[in-house]
Amino acid sequence: MIQNERQYKITHSKLRDLRLDRSTLDLPADLHPRQILAQKNSLGILIGELEQEIIEYDRLKSGQVTQFPIESLQDLPRVAISARIAAGLTQKQLAEKIGVQEQQIQRYEANNYQAVGFDRLQEIMSALNVTIGKTVMQFQ
Numbered sequence: 001m002i003q004n005e006r007q008y009k010i011t012h013s014k015l016r017d018l019r020l021d022r023s024t025l026d027l028p029a030d031l032h033p034r035q036i037l038a039q040k041n042s043l044g045i046l047i048g049e050l051e052q053e054i055i056e057y058d059r060l061k062s063g064q065v066t067q068f069p070i071e072s073l074q075d076l077p078r079v080a081i082s083a084r085i086a087a088g089l090t091q092k093q094l095a096e097k098i099g100v101q102e103q104q105i106q107r108y109e110a111n112n113y114q115a116v117g118f119d120r121l122q123e124i125m126s127a128l129n130v131t132i133g134k135t136v137m138q139f140q
Contacts, residue, residue, distance in 0.1 A: 001078065080109075080121070081109050094124070
């Protein structure tokens, strides 16, 4: 998932390079046609994944996305990052809203909020105006 403008630019650059690599793929002549096809398909899959990440980031930035499905608590990090992007906030702006350094938000997001406490996560969600709609909790 692209989390900031820097990653967005890097992803665009990588995508451009991969497209160029795919179109000018110079493989040894002794490779079996299936190996050549596999190499091209691998690049195609990676290109498709990067394109999807760019599309997702563009949708978030445009404000088109206002709801984020949550099927489990493990979805909360993705929702926090997506909500920040959709709110049009940089990591620095979110940090200022909750009174921490920008680097702290960068660390939280880089680690998918693994080391964040529940209180801090609630504070971040509140700063992003994230509310949870109708939910059903189940025990199996």
